[in-house]
Amino acid sequence: MIRQWYEPLSFSEWLRRTFSFLNIAVFMLTAVFVFSEFRFDWYEHLVGSYLASTNELRPEKGAIWETGKHTANAHEYLNKIISKKENTRQNAHEASSFSDLSSTLLPGDWVILEKNQFKILYLTLEAANYSKLIEPAQLVWLLNSSSLDRIFCEGVMGGIKIYFIDSENRVIQQIELKKEDILEIENGEKPVSGKLTDMNEFQGRIYPASIFFDALFKLPVDIIPDLMVNPEVLLRQDGKIINVGIWNEARNGYIKLGFEFEEPGKNVVVFIKGREWAVWQLSLNLKGDGN
């Protein structure tokens, strides 16, 4: 049934229509709705509770979470530094030689060495090479002086630096070791292809092997170990010794001796060290002035 709407014809009809049940109900409902919201904040409660229920599903973003991320980044970075340092420290402490230590420390890495560990590493060197690193007497004094606090070892491009530092972090003694220096100290000088006659430093002091060894065996037995401090490098070398040369200068109480080995197709010179005074005795024998 279609009801035709018409304009109220009288004021009473208008009032009747205005204050109809439906209108009053809608008004009351609206008033209650608005009033209760102002009074009890139910809409806020409702929305707040809904949001709280979905909290776990929402992303961790915004200033406070950013701060958390910064903190996480910082911790990650710091942990990386610490774990790298810890690894370096562990590797350095397990190092059985200066070469090991050097390969452990990349440029920028550093580690604190215990006095005892440094002593152990130092004692792995051949006695003849001690002074190449630091004079034994100086080391004894450094390790026993009250001013030494720690031994700080830092990786640098192509080697390591070792600092003996006092309690105020001041460097008392500093040693810089290139990788090739370390190899030389630990393994002796590398054999060189060529002949002794091509090396100026041996000129005038090159002797056939037989004459050299004749003169050597004329020396008292207790001198020979001082003359050939590290003969094992000679034993390791293939070929036959044909000439022996004596270096023209002494360094740190030692004089270098060059042994020329003849190998098929090439000659190789191997270097060892002899104590200066023992070499001097040998020279006398070689010149025929010895006993």
Next chain:
Amino acid sequence: MNLMMKGLLIARGVFFFAVILVSLGCILGTVLIFFVSKDLPKLPSPLSRIIETPQTQIFAATGQALITLGERKTIPLNMVSQDFINAILATEDHRFFEHHGINKLRTLKGLYVTLFESGRVQGASSITQQLAKNLFFSFEKTYRRKVKELLVALQIEASNTKEEILHAYINQIHFGAGAQGVEKAANVFFGKSALDLTLPEAALLAGLPKSPTNYNPYRHYDRALKRRDTVLKRMVQVGFISDLEARQATLITPELHYEQSDSRTGSYFLDALIKDLIQKYGEDVIFHGGIKVFATIDTRLQSYAQKSLKKGLERLDAMMEIKDDQAECPQGALVAIDTGSGAVKAMVGGRDYYKSEFNRAMNSRRQPGSGFKPFLYYSALRDLGFNPATVMTDKPVIIPVKGAADWKPLNFNRQFSGDMILKKALTDSVNTIAAQMVEKLSPETVIGTARLCGIQSPLQPVYSVALGTSPVSPFEMATAYSVFATLGVLHEPFLFWRVEDAFGRIIFEHIVQEKKVLDTVTTYQLVDMMKSVIDQGSGRSIRELGFSRAAAGKTGTTDSFNDAWFTGFTPTLCTSVWTGFDKEKKLIDVRGVGITGGKSAAPIWADFMMNALKSDPERDFPIPDTIRFETVDAITGCIPEKEKEGREVFTIPLKSEQQVCREELP
């Protein structure tokens, strides 16, 4: 009748329209909430988790804690003065305990003002909304951000009690000057805990969060007080205090706490240190990593440095008749370095950190004037075979310069004194003799020596560089003069000894390395000449002020009197002091006479060094074995003749191969 009916008809229409509008609003709002909520940030639980940020601590070399970065001292509500809680509620949200995240009436009012009163924007954020904004949102003003902020506020209200919200709010709110949280703020501004805040103090603090920069009491105390009075008025309106209480509080001007303000709210040294640390580790580690940094600064020396500079600048103000309220006051800077290690022991970068944070000690480059001459003299002793008794002539000098006008340097007093030995020439800072030497040496040689000593600023390879026309910083001057103090050994200057993580594991450690850059014996000769500057030359005011220890140094004053320096050292401590205006302006006293480094900077140096070294044993510079001393005539450079008694003589150090009276006049 018809009219009334029409009116009622319209009213009915409006009512139904409003109902429909509200209904639609509710539906739309619900849909909007549903969609927007997906993009809302997650809320930490419990809310107090927001305060758990690791703090980076910086300690002085002497062990005191200097600053904690990101420090928020969290305290429970019952440890906060009720006056402060009332003040912050009255100012920010007096209906906080009544609403559920939004103060609807205030929001409607704010909306009306913003929409209908042109040029006015009224905020209506409740404390919960402010908390939501501070925790999650940027400060960009968009409606989208506002809606999100409102929704998060509703969630905060739904998940936390009012006390928890207020607790979180007062513990994270920013008060400026590096203070976050009420406890820290009370500590920084008044040197007390939040519980002990009085009404005037509490009201002042409560006024700051609106604009911490504009109301920073250290910078704008008057503005902060005005804002404080507004807070007190609000407290009266809300009924927290009576009108009488407010009036009584208005009469009180709270005393600001300055004692710890330098270390706790920022200092030139800490600025430089933090910048250095950020360069090394990045901002995340410094501000969020919770690391421990052990700085080089000595708080005792730092305190003396601040006092000496302040006193010296006040004396300078008096000489120039500059009043406190004058906009432009002369500035100053002081850097002190431990010569044995390179550790920076004290640094003041300006008159007042809170008025200007520009660090003049590190970042300001100014012409050092004659302060640069030691590099020239060292070069001459080393390369020209000169010794301190070498005779030169103070005379008018014209040095041709390729492609430019001839260089005609003049002495400070515009007079010429004839022959004199080098030691006297440096003691009296004779420019013409310096000019003759740089002509013989070349500017590049002098620059080379300065570089060896650690000067890194760009230096112009022109003759005048020897007279200090290329600007350098006080930090560089202190570094370079330290090399003289150690007789040729450079220690790289540094600001921190050690960095540890939160568990005490070492991340960085500074190793003091020596780099021999100058010859010991030649440097000793230079140091001896520089001692004479203090004993009887342009820096003699230092002796007049009572500083009696063995020390060497050099004044520096630019031709224009824009810069006045004194850099000097004892065997253990090297200090550089600069004074001048930030802008190009002369230091001229009331009589119109230019103020030199000897008058302005040297007294500051003396005052600082006397205090800094008072507990140290006195020691002189070590004399190299090969040095021998001769007394010579200041004019002839020869052994003084009996008949010429009364003439000025100098005792000079000579190397074993050097003889006096042998050199011909160059």
